[in-house]
Amino acid sequence: MENIESIQQEIINEFDFFDEWSEKYQYLIDLGKNLPTFNEINRVNENIVKGCQSNVWLHAEIIDDKIFYTADSDAIISKGIISILISVFSGQKPEDIITAKIDFIDKIGLSNHLSLTRANGLLAMVKQIKIYAMAYGSKK
Amino acid sequence: MKDVYKIREDFPILKKKINDTDLVYFDNAATSQTPKQVIQKIVDYYEQYNSNIHRGLHSLSADATNQYELSRKIIQKHFGIKNNHEVIFTSGTTHGINIVSSGLESQINSSDELIVSEMEHHSNIVPWQILCEKTDAKLKVIPINKEGSLDIDTFKTMLNKNVKFVFINHVSNSLGTINPIEEIIELAHKNNSKVLLDGAQGAAHFKINLSEINVDYYVASAHKLCGPTGVGFLYGKSELLEALPPYQGGGEMISSVTFEKTEYADLPYKFEAGTPNISGVIGFGAAIDYMNDIGFDNIESYEQELLKYATDRLKEIPGIKIYGNAVNKICIISFNLSSHHPSDIGSILDQFGIAVRTGQHCTQPVMDYYNIPGTVRVSLSFYNTKSEIDLFIDALEKTSNMLG
Numbered sequence: 001m002e003n004i005e006s007i008q009q010e011i012i013n014e015f016d017f018f019d020e021w022s023e024k025y026q027y028l029i030d031l032g033k034n035l036p037t038f039n040e041i042n043r044v045n046e047n048i049v050k051g052c053q054s055n056v057w058l059h060a061e062i063i064d065d066k067i068f069y070t071a072d073s074d075a076i077i078s079k080g081i082i083s084i085l086i087s088v089f090s091g092q093k094p095e096d097i098i099t100a101k102i103d104f105i106d107k108i109g110l111s112n113h114l115s116l117t118r119a120n121g122l123l124a125m126v127k128q129i130k131i132y133a134m135a136y137g138s139k140k
Numbered sequence: 141m142k143d144v145y146k147i148r149e150d151f152p153i154l155k156k157k158i159n160d161t162d163l164v165y166f167d168n169a170a171t172s173q174t175p176k177q178v179i180q181k182i183v184d185y186y187e188q189y190n191s192n193i194h195r196g197l198h199s200l201s202a203d204a205t206n207q208y209e210l211s212r213k214i215i216q217k218h219f220g221i222k223n224n225h226e227v228i229f230t231s232g233t234t235h236g237i238n239i240v241s242s243g244l245e246s247q248i249n250s251s252d253e254l255i256v257s258e259m260e261h262h263s264n265i266v267p268w269q270i271l272c273e274k275t276d277a278k279l280k281v282i283p284i285n286k287e288g289s290l291d292i293d294t295f296k297t298m299l300n301k302n303v304k305f306v307f308i309n310h311v312s313n314s315l316g317t318i319n320p321i322e323e324i325i326e327l328a329h330k331n332n333s334k335v336l337l338d339g340a341q342g343a344a345h346f347k348i349n350l351s352e353i354n355v356d357y358y359v360a361s362a363h364k365l366c367g368p369t370g371v372g373f374l375y376g377k378s379e380l381l382e383a384l385p386p387y388q389g390g391g392e393m394i395s396s397v398t399f400e401k402t403e404y405a406d407l408p409y410k411f412e413a414g415t416p417n418i419s420g421v422i423g424f425g426a427a428i429d430y431m432n433d434i435g436f437d438n439i440e441s442y443e444q445e446l447l448k449y450a451t452d453r454l455k456e457i458p459g460i461k462i463y464g465n466a467v468n469k470i471c472i473i474s475f476n477l478s479s480h481h482p483s484d485i486g487s488i489l490d491q492f493g494i495a496v497r498t499g500q501h502c503t504q505p506v507m508d509y510y511n512i513p514g515t516v517r518v519s520l521s522f523y524n525t526k527s528e529i530d531l532f533i534d535a536l537e538k539t540s541n542m543l544g
Contacts, residue, residue, distance in 0.1 A: 025542060
Protein backbone atom coordinates (compact mmCIF):
# COMPACT_ATOMS: atom_id res chain seq x y z
CA MET A 1 0.00 0.00 0.00
CA GLU A 2 1.36 3.37 -0.98
CA ASN A 3 1.45 6.06 1.66
CA ILE A 4 -1.07 8.90 1.81
CA GLU A 5 1.39 11.48 0.57
CA SER A 6 2.30 9.62 -2.62
CA ILE A 7 -1.34 8.84 -3.42
CA GLN A 8 -2.16 12.53 -3.09
CA GLN A 9 0.70 13.35 -5.45
CA GLU A 10 -0.67 10.92 -8.02
CA ILE A 11 -4.06 12.59 -7.85
CA ILE A 12 -2.45 15.99 -8.31
CA ASN A 13 -0.55 14.67 -11.35
CA GLU A 14 -3.73 13.21 -12.76
CA PHE A 15 -5.61 16.50 -12.50
CA ASP A 16 -2.67 18.35 -14.05
CA PHE A 17 -3.68 16.81 -17.37
CA PHE A 18 -6.90 18.80 -17.41
CA ASP A 19 -6.95 22.34 -18.72
CA GLU A 20 -10.66 23.01 -18.49
CA TRP A 21 -12.98 22.91 -15.50
CA SER A 22 -15.36 20.80 -17.57
CA GLU A 23 -12.75 18.05 -17.88
CA LYS A 24 -12.21 18.02 -14.11
CA TYR A 25 -15.93 17.81 -13.52
CA GLN A 26 -16.33 15.08 -16.14
CA TYR A 27 -13.56 13.11 -14.41
CA LEU A 28 -15.29 13.49 -11.03
CA ILE A 29 -18.61 12.42 -12.55
CA ASP A 30 -16.98 9.32 -14.07
CA LEU A 31 -15.29 8.47 -10.77
CA GLY A 32 -18.65 8.89 -9.06
CA LYS A 33 -20.32 6.48 -11.45
CA ASN A 34 -17.64 3.89 -10.82
CA LEU A 35 -17.74 4.08 -7.03
CA PRO A 36 -18.28 0.51 -5.72
CA THR A 37 -21.83 -0.27 -4.64
CA PHE A 38 -22.49 0.63 -1.03
CA ASN A 39 -23.66 -2.11 1.30
CA GLU A 40 -27.28 -1.29 2.18
CA ILE A 41 -26.76 -2.49 5.76
CA ASN A 42 -24.52 0.54 6.27
CA ARG A 43 -27.06 3.08 4.99
CA VAL A 44 -27.97 4.18 8.51
CA ASN A 45 -28.33 7.59 10.13
CA GLU A 46 -25.16 7.18 12.19
CA ASN A 47 -23.18 7.01 8.95
CA ILE A 48 -24.57 10.24 7.49
CA VAL A 49 -21.94 12.96 7.14
CA LYS A 50 -23.40 16.20 8.44
CA GLY A 51 -22.74 19.40 6.50
CA CYS A 52 -23.26 18.19 2.94
CA GLN A 53 -26.01 19.53 0.68
CA SER A 54 -26.65 16.02 -0.62
CA ASN A 55 -26.88 12.91 1.53
CA VAL A 56 -23.50 11.31 2.12
CA TRP A 57 -23.03 8.03 3.98
CA LEU A 58 -19.58 7.02 5.15
CA HIS A 59 -18.81 3.66 6.72
CA ALA A 60 -15.53 2.49 8.19
CA GLU A 61 -14.24 -0.89 9.31
CA ILE A 62 -10.91 -2.05 10.59
CA ILE A 63 -9.11 -5.06 9.13
CA ASP A 64 -5.63 -5.99 10.32
CA ASP A 65 -5.03 -2.60 11.94
CA LYS A 66 -6.01 -0.75 8.79
CA ILE A 67 -9.17 1.22 8.17
CA PHE A 68 -11.29 0.57 5.10
CA TYR A 69 -13.85 3.13 4.06
CA THR A 70 -16.93 2.72 1.89
CA ALA A 71 -19.35 5.50 1.08
CA ASP A 72 -22.26 6.64 -1.03
CA SER A 73 -24.16 9.76 -1.94
CA ASP A 74 -27.30 10.62 -3.87
CA ALA A 75 -25.32 13.24 -5.84
CA ILE A 76 -22.83 12.10 -8.45
CA ILE A 77 -20.22 14.85 -7.96
CA SER A 78 -20.20 14.09 -4.23
CA LYS A 79 -19.61 10.45 -5.12
CA GLY A 80 -16.68 11.49 -7.29
CA ILE A 81 -15.13 13.44 -4.44
CA ILE A 82 -15.74 10.52 -2.08
CA SER A 83 -14.07 8.19 -4.54
CA ILE A 84 -10.90 10.31 -4.40
CA LEU A 85 -10.97 10.49 -0.60
CA ILE A 86 -11.38 6.72 -0.38
CA SER A 87 -8.43 6.17 -2.68
CA VAL A 88 -6.34 8.39 -0.37
CA PHE A 89 -7.42 7.05 3.01
CA SER A 90 -8.84 3.55 2.65
CA GLY A 91 -6.44 0.82 3.70
CA GLN A 92 -4.24 3.16 5.75
CA LYS A 93 -3.34 2.89 9.41
CA PRO A 94 -5.37 5.03 11.86
CA GLU A 95 -2.30 6.96 13.05
CA ASP A 96 -1.35 7.83 9.46
CA ILE A 97 -4.89 9.00 8.70
CA ILE A 98 -5.03 11.17 11.80
CA THR A 99 -1.74 12.91 11.09
CA ALA A 100 -2.12 13.15 7.30
CA LYS A 101 -1.76 16.61 5.83
CA ILE A 102 -4.39 16.98 3.15
CA ASP A 103 -3.27 19.42 0.50
CA PHE A 104 -4.36 17.82 -2.76
CA ILE A 105 -7.73 19.56 -2.68
CA ASP A 106 -6.18 22.99 -3.22
CA LYS A 107 -3.52 21.69 -5.57
CA ILE A 108 -5.90 20.05 -8.03
CA GLY A 109 -7.51 23.45 -8.53
CA LEU A 110 -10.91 22.14 -7.62
CA SER A 111 -11.49 24.36 -4.61
CA ASN A 112 -11.97 27.30 -6.98
CA HIS A 113 -14.61 25.33 -8.78
CA LEU A 114 -16.37 23.83 -5.82
CA SER A 115 -18.97 26.18 -4.51
CA LEU A 116 -18.58 26.84 -0.81
CA THR A 117 -21.33 24.43 0.17
CA ARG A 118 -19.53 21.66 -1.70
CA ALA A 119 -16.16 22.67 -0.26
CA ASN A 120 -17.68 22.57 3.22
CA GLY A 121 -19.12 19.16 2.46
CA LEU A 122 -15.68 17.97 1.40
CA LEU A 123 -14.16 19.22 4.65
CA ALA A 124 -16.96 17.52 6.56
CA MET A 125 -16.09 14.24 4.82
CA VAL A 126 -12.39 14.56 5.64
CA LYS A 127 -13.27 15.37 9.24
CA GLN A 128 -15.52 12.30 9.47
CA ILE A 129 -12.79 10.10 7.98
CA LYS A 130 -10.37 11.35 10.64
CA ILE A 131 -12.93 10.94 13.43
CA TYR A 132 -13.35 7.26 12.52
CA ALA A 133 -9.57 6.89 12.57
CA MET A 134 -9.34 8.52 15.99
CA ALA A 135 -12.08 6.27 17.33
CA TYR A 136 -10.33 3.12 16.06
CA GLY A 137 -6.94 4.47 17.08
CA SER A 138 -8.06 4.98 20.66
CA LYS A 139 -9.60 1.49 20.83
CA LYS A 140 -6.27 -0.11 20.04
CA MET B 141 -41.44 48.98 -19.64
CA LYS B 142 -38.20 50.87 -20.10
CA ASP B 143 -35.79 48.91 -22.30
CA VAL B 144 -34.46 46.01 -20.25
CA TYR B 145 -30.89 46.61 -21.45
CA LYS B 146 -31.15 50.20 -20.21
CA ILE B 147 -32.43 48.91 -16.86
CA ARG B 148 -29.51 46.48 -16.65
CA GLU B 149 -27.10 49.42 -16.77
CA ASP B 150 -28.41 50.36 -13.33
CA PHE B 151 -27.08 47.09 -11.87
CA PRO B 152 -23.26 47.05 -11.69
CA ILE B 153 -23.14 43.40 -10.60
CA LEU B 154 -24.79 42.21 -13.82
CA LYS B 155 -21.57 43.02 -15.68
CA LYS B 156 -19.67 40.49 -13.60
CA LYS B 157 -17.92 37.50 -15.19
CA ILE B 158 -17.88 34.04 -13.66
CA ASN B 159 -15.31 31.62 -15.11
CA ASP B 160 -14.74 34.16 -17.92
CA THR B 161 -18.37 34.02 -18.98
CA ASP B 162 -21.14 36.53 -18.35
CA LEU B 163 -22.98 36.09 -15.07
CA VAL B 164 -26.57 34.98 -15.51
CA TYR B 165 -28.27 35.71 -12.20
CA PHE B 166 -31.35 33.54 -11.76
CA ASP B 167 -31.49 33.43 -7.96
CA ASN B 168 -33.63 36.50 -7.45
CA ALA B 169 -36.03 34.81 -5.07
CA ALA B 170 -33.16 34.41 -2.60
CA THR B 171 -31.84 37.95 -3.04
CA SER B 172 -32.48 40.47 -5.77
CA GLN B 173 -29.68 42.66 -7.08
CA THR B 174 -29.20 46.26 -6.05
CA PRO B 175 -29.33 49.17 -8.53
CA LYS B 176 -26.77 51.96 -8.31
CA GLN B 177 -29.47 54.42 -7.26
CA VAL B 178 -29.95 52.42 -4.05
CA ILE B 179 -26.22 51.86 -3.54
CA GLN B 180 -25.65 55.62 -3.97
CA LYS B 181 -28.31 56.43 -1.40
CA ILE B 182 -26.49 54.22 1.12
CA VAL B 183 -23.14 55.78 0.21
CA ASP B 184 -24.68 59.27 0.63
CA TYR B 185 -25.79 58.36 4.13
CA TYR B 186 -22.26 57.33 5.17
CA GLU B 187 -20.59 60.22 3.34
CA GLN B 188 -23.02 63.01 4.17
CA TYR B 189 -25.05 62.43 7.32
CA ASN B 190 -24.04 59.24 9.16
CA SER B 191 -25.36 59.69 12.71
CA ASN B 192 -27.88 58.22 15.09
CA ILE B 193 -31.54 58.95 14.60
CA HIS B 194 -34.20 60.36 16.90
CA ARG B 195 -31.59 61.37 19.49
CA GLY B 196 -29.16 64.11 18.57
CA LEU B 197 -30.17 67.71 18.20
CA HIS B 198 -27.48 68.31 15.63
CA SER B 199 -27.96 68.70 11.88
CA LEU B 200 -26.59 65.32 10.88
CA SER B 201 -28.94 63.51 13.21
CA ALA B 202 -31.84 65.57 11.90
CA ASP B 203 -30.95 64.63 8.30
CA ALA B 204 -30.62 60.97 9.18
CA THR B 205 -33.90 60.99 11.09
CA ASN B 206 -35.68 62.72 8.22
CA GLN B 207 -34.39 60.23 5.67
CA TYR B 208 -35.20 57.28 7.92
CA GLU B 209 -38.74 58.53 8.51
CA LEU B 210 -39.09 59.33 4.81
CA SER B 211 -38.56 55.63 4.11
CA ARG B 212 -41.37 54.81 6.51
CA LYS B 213 -43.64 57.15 4.51
CA ILE B 214 -42.54 55.61 1.19
CA ILE B 215 -43.36 52.14 2.49
CA GLN B 216 -46.64 53.28 4.03
CA LYS B 217 -47.75 54.77 0.72
CA HIS B 218 -46.51 51.92 -1.45
CA PHE B 219 -48.23 49.22 0.59
CA GLY B 220 -51.43 51.20 1.12
CA ILE B 221 -51.05 51.36 4.89
CA LYS B 222 -53.44 53.68 6.76
CA ASN B 223 -51.18 54.87 9.56
CA ASN B 224 -47.50 55.69 9.45
CA HIS B 225 -46.88 54.17 12.90
CA GLU B 226 -48.13 50.81 11.65
CA VAL B 227 -44.86 50.35 9.73
CA ILE B 228 -42.28 48.73 12.02
CA PHE B 229 -38.76 48.40 10.66
CA THR B 230 -37.22 44.98 11.23
CA SER B 231 -34.13 43.10 10.17
CA GLY B 232 -36.29 41.19 7.68
CA THR B 233 -39.28 38.91 7.26
CA THR B 234 -38.08 36.38 9.83
CA HIS B 235 -37.65 39.09 12.46
CA GLY B 236 -41.13 40.45 11.75
CA ILE B 237 -42.69 37.00 12.16
CA ASN B 238 -40.83 36.48 15.43
CA ILE B 239 -42.04 39.82 16.84
CA VAL B 240 -45.59 38.58 16.33
CA SER B 241 -45.06 34.94 17.34
CA SER B 242 -43.30 35.79 20.59
CA GLY B 243 -45.76 38.57 21.34
CA LEU B 244 -48.77 36.31 20.95
CA GLU B 245 -47.66 33.96 23.72
CA SER B 246 -49.88 35.63 26.32
CA GLN B 247 -52.88 35.66 23.95
CA ILE B 248 -52.81 31.98 22.99
CA ASN B 249 -53.83 29.02 25.13
CA SER B 250 -54.05 25.25 24.87
CA SER B 251 -57.50 25.17 23.31
CA ASP B 252 -56.43 27.42 20.42
CA GLU B 253 -55.56 26.31 16.92
CA LEU B 254 -53.13 28.01 14.55
CA ILE B 255 -53.11 27.33 10.82
CA VAL B 256 -50.16 27.38 8.44
CA SER B 257 -49.89 25.89 4.97
CA GLU B 258 -47.81 23.03 3.64
CA MET B 259 -45.99 25.41 1.28
CA GLU B 260 -44.67 27.81 3.93
CA HIS B 261 -41.03 28.77 4.22
CA HIS B 262 -39.49 27.35 7.40
CA SER B 263 -39.46 30.88 8.81
CA ASN B 264 -43.27 30.85 8.71
CA ILE B 265 -43.45 27.41 10.37
CA VAL B 266 -40.81 27.21 13.08
CA PRO B 267 -41.81 30.38 15.06
CA TRP B 268 -45.39 29.05 15.26
CA GLN B 269 -44.16 25.61 16.33
CA ILE B 270 -42.22 27.32 19.13
CA LEU B 271 -45.36 29.26 20.08
CA CYS B 272 -47.35 26.00 20.13
CA GLU B 273 -44.73 24.30 22.31
CA LYS B 274 -44.97 27.14 24.81
CA THR B 275 -48.76 27.36 24.86
CA ASP B 276 -49.87 23.80 23.96
CA ALA B 277 -51.92 25.26 21.12
CA LYS B 278 -52.37 23.08 18.02
CA LEU B 279 -50.69 23.77 14.69
CA LYS B 280 -52.75 22.67 11.67
CA VAL B 281 -51.64 22.55 8.08
CA ILE B 282 -53.51 23.46 4.86
CA PRO B 283 -52.46 20.78 2.34
CA ILE B 284 -51.27 21.46 -1.20
CA ASN B 285 -52.24 19.58 -4.35
CA LYS B 286 -50.17 18.17 -7.21
CA GLU B 287 -50.12 21.41 -9.22
CA GLY B 288 -48.75 23.17 -6.16
CA SER B 289 -51.84 25.12 -5.10
CA LEU B 290 -53.49 25.29 -1.70
CA ASP B 291 -56.46 23.03 -1.10
CA ILE B 292 -58.93 25.79 -0.19
CA ASP B 293 -61.83 23.35 0.29
CA THR B 294 -59.89 21.61 3.04
CA PHE B 295 -58.97 24.99 4.52
CA LYS B 296 -62.69 25.79 4.81
CA THR B 297 -63.29 22.62 6.79
CA MET B 298 -60.39 23.44 9.12
CA LEU B 299 -61.91 26.72 10.26
CA ASN B 300 -63.69 26.46 13.60
CA LYS B 301 -64.13 28.66 16.64
CA ASN B 302 -60.76 27.61 18.09
CA VAL B 303 -58.75 28.89 15.13
CA LYS B 304 -57.15 32.13 16.26
CA PHE B 305 -54.64 32.71 13.49
CA VAL B 306 -53.84 31.83 9.90
CA PHE B 307 -50.23 32.31 8.79
CA ILE B 308 -49.83 32.16 5.06
CA ASN B 309 -47.43 33.24 2.36
CA HIS B 310 -48.61 35.37 -0.51
CA VAL B 311 -46.34 33.50 -2.93
CA SER B 312 -44.58 30.17 -2.44
CA ASN B 313 -40.82 30.60 -2.62
CA SER B 314 -40.25 27.07 -3.91
CA LEU B 315 -43.20 26.69 -6.30
CA GLY B 316 -43.99 30.26 -7.33
CA THR B 317 -47.72 29.79 -6.63
CA ILE B 318 -49.67 32.99 -5.93
CA ASN B 319 -52.18 32.15 -3.23
CA PRO B 320 -55.77 33.46 -3.29
CA ILE B 321 -55.16 35.64 -0.27
CA GLU B 322 -58.30 37.78 -0.59
CA GLU B 323 -60.40 34.65 -0.29
CA ILE B 324 -58.29 33.27 2.56
CA ILE B 325 -58.48 36.54 4.50
CA GLU B 326 -62.23 36.78 3.99
CA LEU B 327 -62.82 33.19 5.12
CA ALA B 328 -60.55 33.68 8.14
CA HIS B 329 -62.18 36.95 9.17
CA LYS B 330 -65.67 35.44 8.92
CA ASN B 331 -64.36 32.88 11.39
CA ASN B 332 -62.93 35.63 13.66
CA SER B 333 -59.38 34.46 12.93
CA LYS B 334 -56.56 36.90 12.28
CA VAL B 335 -54.25 36.56 9.28
CA LEU B 336 -50.52 37.16 8.99
CA LEU B 337 -49.37 37.37 5.39
CA ASP B 338 -45.75 36.56 4.56
CA GLY B 339 -44.97 38.91 1.70
CA ALA B 340 -41.32 37.95 1.25
CA GLN B 341 -41.87 36.59 -2.26
CA GLY B 342 -44.89 38.58 -3.36
CA ALA B 343 -43.79 42.13 -2.65
CA ALA B 344 -41.21 42.26 -5.43
CA HIS B 345 -43.49 41.15 -8.22
CA PHE B 346 -46.76 43.07 -7.93
CA LYS B 347 -48.27 45.90 -5.98
CA ILE B 348 -50.35 45.11 -2.94
CA ASN B 349 -52.66 47.36 -0.92
CA LEU B 350 -52.76 46.11 2.64
CA SER B 351 -55.73 48.28 3.68
CA GLU B 352 -57.81 46.99 0.78
CA ILE B 353 -57.08 43.33 1.42
CA ASN B 354 -57.66 44.06 5.12
CA VAL B 355 -54.89 41.77 6.31
CA ASP B 356 -53.99 41.92 10.01
CA TYR B 357 -50.23 41.52 9.82
CA TYR B 358 -47.83 41.63 6.88
CA VAL B 359 -44.07 41.06 6.71
CA ALA B 360 -41.50 41.58 3.95
CA SER B 361 -37.75 41.98 3.36
CA ALA B 362 -35.95 44.76 1.47
CA HIS B 363 -33.36 42.50 -0.12
CA LYS B 364 -35.96 40.76 -2.29
CA LEU B 365 -37.03 44.18 -3.59
CA CYS B 366 -33.73 45.55 -4.90
CA GLY B 367 -32.93 46.85 -1.43
CA PRO B 368 -30.13 46.06 1.03
CA THR B 369 -29.91 42.93 3.20
CA GLY B 370 -30.76 42.92 6.90
CA VAL B 371 -33.79 45.16 6.72
CA GLY B 372 -37.51 44.68 6.27
CA PHE B 373 -40.77 45.71 7.83
CA LEU B 374 -43.69 44.44 9.83
CA TYR B 375 -47.14 45.90 9.30
CA GLY B 376 -49.83 45.36 11.85
CA LYS B 377 -53.16 47.01 12.50
CA SER B 378 -52.65 49.59 15.27
CA GLU B 379 -54.82 47.87 17.87
CA LEU B 380 -53.07 44.55 17.29
CA LEU B 381 -49.55 45.99 17.52
CA GLU B 382 -50.53 47.90 20.66
CA ALA B 383 -51.71 44.65 22.25
CA LEU B 384 -48.35 42.95 21.57
CA PRO B 385 -45.60 43.29 24.19
CA PRO B 386 -42.22 44.66 23.05
CA TYR B 387 -39.93 42.08 21.45
CA GLN B 388 -36.67 43.56 22.68
CA GLY B 389 -35.92 45.99 25.46
CA GLY B 390 -33.42 48.78 24.99
CA GLY B 391 -32.93 52.36 24.01
CA GLU B 392 -35.32 54.21 21.71
CA MET B 393 -38.30 52.01 22.65
CA ILE B 394 -39.13 53.64 25.98
CA SER B 395 -40.77 56.85 27.08
CA SER B 396 -39.45 56.80 30.65
CA VAL B 397 -37.17 54.49 32.60
CA THR B 398 -36.86 54.22 36.35
CA PHE B 399 -35.87 51.13 38.29
CA GLU B 400 -39.43 50.89 39.55
CA LYS B 401 -41.15 50.97 36.18
CA THR B 402 -40.44 51.61 32.52
CA GLU B 403 -43.03 53.13 30.23
CA TYR B 404 -42.81 51.97 26.64
CA ALA B 405 -42.81 54.36 23.75
CA ASP B 406 -45.72 54.48 21.35
CA LEU B 407 -45.79 52.70 18.01
CA PRO B 408 -43.67 52.23 16.00
CA TYR B 409 -40.77 52.85 18.40
CA LYS B 410 -41.96 50.25 20.90
CA PHE B 411 -40.68 47.62 18.47
CA GLU B 412 -37.57 49.45 17.28
CA ALA B 413 -35.24 49.04 20.25
CA GLY B 414 -31.60 50.03 19.84
CA THR B 415 -29.94 51.71 16.89
CA PRO B 416 -31.64 50.32 13.81
CA ASN B 417 -30.15 49.56 10.40
CA ILE B 418 -30.39 53.23 9.42
CA SER B 419 -28.61 53.04 6.07
CA GLY B 420 -30.56 49.86 5.29
CA VAL B 421 -33.90 51.52 5.97
CA ILE B 422 -32.92 54.52 3.84
CA GLY B 423 -31.82 52.15 1.07
CA PHE B 424 -35.11 50.27 1.40
CA GLY B 425 -37.04 53.46 0.69
CA ALA B 426 -34.83 54.20 -2.30
CA ALA B 427 -35.43 50.66 -3.62
CA ILE B 428 -39.21 51.04 -3.47
CA ASP B 429 -38.88 54.38 -5.29
CA TYR B 430 -36.67 52.74 -7.91
CA MET B 431 -39.12 49.92 -8.56
CA ASN B 432 -42.05 52.33 -8.72
CA ASP B 433 -40.16 54.35 -11.31
CA ILE B 434 -40.00 51.24 -13.47
CA GLY B 435 -43.61 50.52 -12.57
CA PHE B 436 -45.00 47.42 -10.95
CA ASP B 437 -47.51 46.90 -13.77
CA ASN B 438 -44.62 46.87 -16.23
CA ILE B 439 -42.60 44.56 -13.99
CA GLU B 440 -45.51 42.15 -13.66
CA SER B 441 -46.28 41.87 -17.36
CA TYR B 442 -42.63 41.59 -18.40
CA GLU B 443 -41.91 38.94 -15.76
CA GLN B 444 -44.93 36.92 -16.91
CA GLU B 445 -43.52 37.04 -20.43
CA LEU B 446 -40.16 35.76 -19.12
CA LEU B 447 -41.91 33.04 -17.12
CA LYS B 448 -43.75 31.76 -20.17
CA TYR B 449 -40.64 31.86 -22.34
CA ALA B 450 -38.48 30.08 -19.76
CA THR B 451 -41.14 27.45 -19.05
CA ASP B 452 -41.66 26.72 -22.75
CA ARG B 453 -37.93 26.46 -23.40
CA LEU B 454 -37.37 24.23 -20.36
CA LYS B 455 -40.08 21.85 -21.52
CA GLU B 456 -38.08 21.28 -24.72
CA ILE B 457 -35.43 19.46 -22.70
CA PRO B 458 -36.06 15.71 -22.32
CA GLY B 459 -36.39 14.56 -18.71
CA ILE B 460 -37.52 17.92 -17.27
CA LYS B 461 -40.11 17.81 -14.53
CA ILE B 462 -41.45 21.13 -13.25
CA TYR B 463 -42.86 21.37 -9.72
CA GLY B 464 -45.47 24.06 -9.28
CA ASN B 465 -47.83 24.46 -12.21
CA ALA B 466 -50.44 26.72 -10.69
CA VAL B 467 -52.33 28.99 -13.08
CA ASN B 468 -51.32 32.02 -11.04
CA LYS B 469 -47.61 32.02 -10.37
CA ILE B 470 -44.68 34.40 -10.36
CA CYS B 471 -41.50 33.85 -12.34
CA ILE B 472 -40.16 31.01 -10.22
CA ILE B 473 -39.57 27.63 -11.86
CA SER B 474 -38.61 24.67 -9.70
CA PHE B 475 -37.52 21.60 -11.63
CA ASN B 476 -35.55 18.40 -11.70
CA LEU B 477 -33.79 16.87 -14.67
CA SER B 478 -34.07 13.08 -15.08
CA SER B 479 -32.79 11.44 -11.91
CA HIS B 480 -29.90 13.84 -11.43
CA HIS B 481 -29.45 15.36 -8.02
CA PRO B 482 -30.28 19.09 -8.00
CA SER B 483 -26.95 19.93 -6.38
CA ASP B 484 -25.06 18.29 -9.29
CA ILE B 485 -26.99 20.43 -11.76
CA GLY B 486 -26.49 23.60 -9.72
CA SER B 487 -22.74 23.01 -9.33
CA ILE B 488 -22.22 22.55 -13.05
CA LEU B 489 -24.51 25.45 -14.01
CA ASP B 490 -22.41 27.63 -11.71
CA GLN B 491 -19.36 26.76 -13.80
CA PHE B 492 -21.22 28.13 -16.80
CA GLY B 493 -21.77 31.37 -14.88
CA ILE B 494 -25.41 30.63 -14.14
CA ALA B 495 -26.57 31.27 -10.59
CA VAL B 496 -29.55 29.17 -9.50
CA ARG B 497 -30.64 27.84 -6.15
CA THR B 498 -30.66 24.13 -5.43
CA GLY B 499 -31.99 22.13 -2.50
CA GLN B 500 -35.12 22.34 -0.42
CA HIS B 501 -35.39 26.15 -0.45
CA CYS B 502 -36.28 26.11 3.28
CA THR B 503 -39.51 24.31 2.39
CA GLN B 504 -38.88 20.72 3.40
CA PRO B 505 -42.62 19.88 3.66
CA VAL B 506 -43.03 20.77 -0.04
CA MET B 507 -40.13 18.47 -0.99
CA ASP B 508 -41.56 15.73 1.23
CA TYR B 509 -44.94 16.15 -0.48
CA TYR B 510 -43.36 15.52 -3.90
CA ASN B 511 -41.01 12.93 -2.36
CA ILE B 512 -37.87 14.55 -3.79
CA PRO B 513 -34.59 15.61 -2.14
CA GLY B 514 -34.89 19.09 -3.59
CA THR B 515 -35.16 20.97 -6.85
CA VAL B 516 -33.21 23.35 -9.03
CA ARG B 517 -34.93 26.70 -8.75
CA VAL B 518 -34.75 29.40 -11.38
CA SER B 519 -36.16 32.70 -10.16
CA LEU B 520 -36.30 35.58 -12.58
CA SER B 521 -36.54 39.32 -12.23
CA PHE B 522 -37.46 42.30 -14.41
CA TYR B 523 -33.79 42.85 -15.28
CA ASN B 524 -33.36 39.36 -16.74
CA THR B 525 -33.63 38.79 -20.48
CA LYS B 526 -34.75 36.14 -22.93
CA SER B 527 -31.19 35.81 -24.20
CA GLU B 528 -30.11 34.95 -20.65
CA ILE B 529 -32.78 32.25 -20.63
CA ASP B 530 -31.29 30.95 -23.89
CA LEU B 531 -27.82 30.85 -22.28
CA PHE B 532 -29.28 28.98 -19.34
CA ILE B 533 -31.05 26.42 -21.54
CA ASP B 534 -27.86 25.89 -23.53
CA ALA B 535 -25.86 25.38 -20.31
CA LEU B 536 -28.51 23.03 -18.94
CA GLU B 537 -28.32 20.88 -22.06
CA LYS B 538 -24.53 20.70 -21.73
CA THR B 539 -24.92 19.87 -18.03
CA SER B 540 -27.31 17.08 -18.92
CA ASN B 541 -24.79 15.67 -21.40
CA MET B 542 -21.99 15.79 -18.84
CA LEU B 543 -24.04 13.96 -16.23
CA GLY B 544 -25.01 11.40 -18.88
